[in-house]
Amino acid sequence: MPDRLIARKVACAAALVLCAGLTASAQQFQPVPAPAAGRSSHPAKPMAGSTLLAGLRAGGYVIYFRHTSTDMSRHDALSRSDDDCDNQRPLTDRGREEARSIGAAFKELRIPVGTVLASARCRTMETAMLAFGRAEKSANARGGLVRDPDPQRYAGLRQLLSTSPKPGTNVVISSHGNPFYATAGAPYLAEGEAAVVRPLGTDFEVVARVRHDAWRALQTTH
Numbered sequence: 001m002p003d004r005l006i007a008r009k010v011a012c013a014a015a016l017v018l019c020a021g022l023t024a025s026a027q028q029f030q031p032v033p034a035p036a037a038g039r040s041s042h043p044a045k046p047m048a049g050s051t052l053l054a055g056l057r058a059g060g061y062v063i064y065f066r067h068t069s070t071d072m073s074r075h076d077a078l079s080r081s082d083d084d085c086d087n088q089r090p091l092t093d094r095g096r097e098e099a100r101s102i103g104a105a106f107k108e109l110r111i112p113v114g115t116v117l118a119s120a121r122c123r124t125m126e127t128a129m130l131a132f133g134r135a136e137k138s139a140n141a142r143g144g145l146v147r148d149p150d151p152q153r154y155a156g157l158r159q160l161l162s163t164s165p166k167p168g169t170n171v172v173i174s175s176h177g178n179p180f181y182a183t184a185g186a187p188y189l190a191e192g193e194a195a196v197v198r199p200l201g202t203d204f205e206v207v208a209r210v211r212h213d214a215w216r217a218l219q220t221t222h
Helices: 003-028 049-058 093-109 122-132 155-162 177-184
Strands: 062-066 113-118 170-175 194-199 204-210
Touching: 049 093, 049 204, 062 122, 062 155, 062 177, 093 122, 113 122, 122 170, 155 170, 155 177, 155 194, 155 204, 177 194
Parallel strands: 062 170, 113 170
Antiparallel strands: 062 194, 194 204
């Protein structure tokens, strides 16, 4: 076989491998479409600034965080388990500082935090631990996998978002962007962003979204 033909076949094979890798990587970050029956039927009733802060201080909300900044050059495709941190997309140093800043802001603002739940993935557990010093692993906080076709895969998360916390406290959930998007709809949470949810028993409503660096501003805005 001529050398030129061999070289051409090798190049084509390499291109196919590269395309497959790019496709797999893209699928890791593809927002999962929300099932028609999966979103909250209650539209957002916005709260902001000092009004939102007063509500959070009184308790009664579920605060859903997407994990803070991560290294997007890595993904979870080779991860063998939730504890296999070496083969998952990790927090960056910036992400770790963002998580610490969130925790410090909650203390300064005197926002009471009761139960802290987290997806068992390393980046979500680390976000919760750095921000709040504790976390309970929760399968419902993560919901089903992106490739899971079951439209009820986020039923457990809906229940968490619909259930009122203990009086005078707020529940914190540290998880991923896809589950919340699929359950509550757009817009997609940025890394480190939180959705403040008011539970309604059998449903819930999103009353605010707060970026990781915007918590302290709540006490100076109206």
